Amino acid sequence: xxxxxxxxxxxxxxxxxxxxxxxxxxxxxxxxxxxxxxxxxxxxxxxxxxxxxxxxxxxxxxxxxxxxxxx
Amino acid sequence: xxxxxxxxxxxxxxxxxxxxxxxxxxxxxxxxxxxxxxxxxxxxxxxxxxxxxxxxxxxxxxxxxxxxxxx
Numbered sequence: 001x002x003x004x005x006x007x008x009x010x011x012x013x014x015x016x017x018x019x020x021x022x023x024x025x026x027x028x029x030x031x032x033x034x035x036x037x038x039x040x041x042x043x044x045x046x047x048x049x050x051x052x053x054x055x056x057x058x059x060x061x062x063x064x065x066x067x068x069x070x071x
Numbered sequence: 072x073x074x075x076x077x078x079x080x081x082x083x084x085x086x087x088x089x090x091x092x093x094x095x096x097x098x099x100x101x102x103x104x105x106x107x108x109x110x111x112x113x114x115x116x117x118x119x120x121x122x123x124x125x126x127x128x129x130x131x132x133x134x135x136x137x138x139x140x141x142x
Contacts, residue, residue, distance in 0.1 A: 055090070
C-alpha cells in the first residue's frame with residue numbers, strides 16, 4: 001500500500017537534477033523511501049517507549065535518524 | 072518546501088506501531104525523509120549519467136539504495 005505520492009517522489013528526483021525519470025524509477029523510489037520511513041518510525045516508537053511515553057515526539061525521530069546514520 | 076504529506080508520514084508512523092504522534096514528530100519525519108530522498112536521488116542521477124543516460128531508471132535507484140546501505 002503506497003503512502004507516498006508519485007508526484008512528490010518525482011519532484012524530489014527532479015530537485016536532485018534528474019532530467020527525465022522512468023515510471024519504474026519513481027516506483028522504486030516509493031518502495032525504498034517507505035522502507036526507510038518504516039525503519040525510522042520503528043526506531044522512533046522504540047525510543048518513545050524507552051522514555052516511558054506513548055506519544056512519539058520530535059526528539060524520538062531525531063534520535064532515530066541519528067541511529068540510522070543520518071543527521 | 073515540503074514534498075511529502077503529513078497524512079502519509081503519520082500513516083507510516085502508525086504502521087510502525089505509534090499510538091500517538093506529535094505534530095513535531097511528523098514534521099521531523101518529513102525533513103528526515105526528504106533529506107534521505109534527496110540523497111538517494113542524487114546518487115541515482117549520478118549513476119544514470121555514469122551509464123550515459125539522461126533518464127533515471129529503476130536500476131539507478133536500486134543501485135543508489137544499495138550504495139546508501141539499504142537493500
